[in-house]
Amino acid sequence: MNMQWRALALCFSFALVLFRTASAPAQNITELPKFQKNDRVLILAPHPDDEIIGCAGVILHALKSGASVKVVYLTNGDNNIFSILFSNPLLFPLRLVTLTEGAFISLGRHRQEEAIKAMAILGIKKEDLIFLGYPDHGTDQMFVFNWNNNRPHTSMFAKQTRVPYAESRSYKKEFKANNILGDLKKIALDYKPTKVFVSHPADVNGDHWALYLYLQVLLADLLDEMPEPQVYPYLVHILNWPRPHNYHPELKMEPPAQKFFDDLNAVVKWKQALLTPEEIEKKHEALLAYNSQTRISAFYLLSFVRQTELFSDLPLLTVKRQKSLKTPGEPNGNCAFTSDTQWVGFAVVDDCLLIKARRPKELKIGPAYLFFIATYKFGEEFGKMPNIVILTEYDKFRMYDTLGAKRPLDAKGTSLQLNPDSLIVKIPLSLLKDLDGFIFAFDSIGRKIVPPGCTAFRKVIIEK
Numbered sequence: 001m002n003m004q005w006r007a008l009a010l011c012f013s014f015a016l017v018l019f020r021t022a023s024a025p026a027q028n029i030t031e032l033p034k035f036q037k038n039d040r041v042l043i044l045a046p047h048p049d050d051e052i053i054g055c056a057g058v059i060l061h062a063l064k065s066g067a068s069v070k071v072v073y074l075t076n077g078d079n080n081i082f083s084i085l086f087s088n089p090l091l092f093p094l095r096l097v098t099l100t101e102g103a104f105i106s107l108g109r110h111r112q113e114e115a116i117k118a119m120a121i122l123g124i125k126k127e128d129l130i131f132l133g134y135p136d137h138g139t140d141q142m143f144v145f146n147w148n149n150n151r152p153h154t155s156m157f158a159k160q161t162r163v164p165y166a167e168s169r170s171y172k173k174e175f176k177a178n179n180i181l182g183d184l185k186k187i188a189l190d191y192k193p194t195k196v197f198v199s200h201p202a203d204v205n206g207d208h209w210a211l212y213l214y215l216q217v218l219l220a221d222l223l224d225e226m227p228e229p230q231v232y233p234y235l236v237h238i239l240n241w242p243r244p245h246n247y248h249p250e251l252k253m254e255p256p257a258q259k260f261f262d263d264l265n266a267v268v269k270w271k272q273a274l275l276t277p278e279e280i281e282k283k284h285e286a287l288l289a290y291n292s293q294t295r296i297s298a299f300y301l302l303s304f305v306r307q308t309e310l311f312s313d314l315p316l317l318t319v320k321r322q323k324s325l326k327t328p329g330e331p332n333g334n335c336a337f338t339s340d341t342q343w344v345g346f347a348v349v350d351d352c353l354l355i356k357a358r359r360p361k362e363l364k365i366g367p368a369y370l371f372f373i374a375t376y377k378f379g380e381e382f383g384k385m386p387n388i389v390i391l392t393e394y395d396k397f398r399m400y401d402t403l404g405a406k407r408p409l410d411a412k413g414t415s416l417q418l419n420p421d422s423l424i425v426k427i428p429l430s431l432l433k434d435l436d437g438f439i440f441a442f443d444s445i446g447r448k449i450v451p452p453g454c455t456a457f458r459k460v461i462i463e464k
Helices: 003-018 050-065 079-087 089-098 101-121 140-144 175-191 206-221 259-265 277-288 291-304
Strands: 030-031 040-045 068-075 129-134 195-199 231-233 270-273 309-312 318-319 344-349 352-358 368-376 387-393 395-399 417-420 422-428 437-445 457-461
Touching: 050 068, 050 101, 050 195, 050 231, 050 270, 050 277, 050 291, 050 309, 068 089, 068 101, 068 175, 068 206, 068 387, 079 101, 079 291, 101 129, 101 277, 101 352, 129 175, 140 175, 140 368, 175 206, 195 206, 206 231, 206 368, 206 437, 231 309, 259 352, 291 309, 309 368, 318 344, 344 437, 352 368, 387 422
Parallel strands: 030 270, 040 068, 040 195, 068 129, 195 231, 318 457
Antiparallel strands: 270 309, 344 352, 352 422, 368 387, 368 437, 387 395, 417 422, 437 457
């Protein structure tokens, strides 16, 4: 994969980091529903330590109620070069010179051992932990680029194309997104969780938003095969959040600043789990079991050891099909857009998908936007549906299918309409294989004008 496309794959992971956030004043936060004895709780962790950061209190509450708990680790966190270099500061120069690909696999095994110890502190047995072993800082690129017949992803430092951990559930499976999806489906069908805790779609870490997307595809594919569980996403990676940094067990966790989700704040519903002093101490102890991580970023990780844990999600958007009402000067007719934010809206008119994005009036030109559309159709294999990327720059646009040849698609029937306060991209549904819905994200390129929370991945359904 050339650098241009690698950068494109990582765009949504890191483009938001320049936007500074802090904790918001207390918002309307409700209590997380209590666990029942018959609950089957599934914790999905992108890396070993995320389950403690976001859900240690939840795990303790679930176990106390008599519910069963399983934890699934998407990766072994084997891409953290600082964990290797600073394992012994005195040997830093030597480690830097002798760094090998095998060192990263050793780190992955070590972090797996740390996870087993940390979970034992909370009361979870080793047999209730599932390690998949996919590439740290690679599962996002796999979701965008590596499905089915495409080449497998190559991990950044370990240079692997298959799961290298013999003790992993997915040992020797290729780094392809359909393998991740297949593994998660089997786990879900075997366990049939009633509640799932997963990383957040607004998280700037690629593995975090990717795991949320794999879960959304899984739930759509298994809609008729198992009861739909309640889903509770947890945030971890947002710049300057939570505040203040470091160990503050006397504080509650507060949502990010109001400007993070901007006008989406009205529909982002926060829930919290309250931790007792004893549970806070258990979480602290379990997090310290991840010595490979706390020795390099304790001031940040310990910020999550507080009196509460927070969860939120963005609501599903449902778009109705319309027939255009021809209006002079409006090529797409007078149509209604479905939206819960001023930044982007959707319509399906005359068998075309319309995406409307705001153009701030204070900008003299632009903005340049990047749109990502992962389409799905019930009964169709997700990896065989189009993954579309659209780049707009003033009055020009290019469209790519990331699972194809990575060359611009034949844009026949597509168009870009510029209005004084918006731009509208039009795509025929036939080009999208008459989709039933899609996962969508967008961001501005260059100057960051969109609040980070508004660029979070959203699930959109098109009514029949």
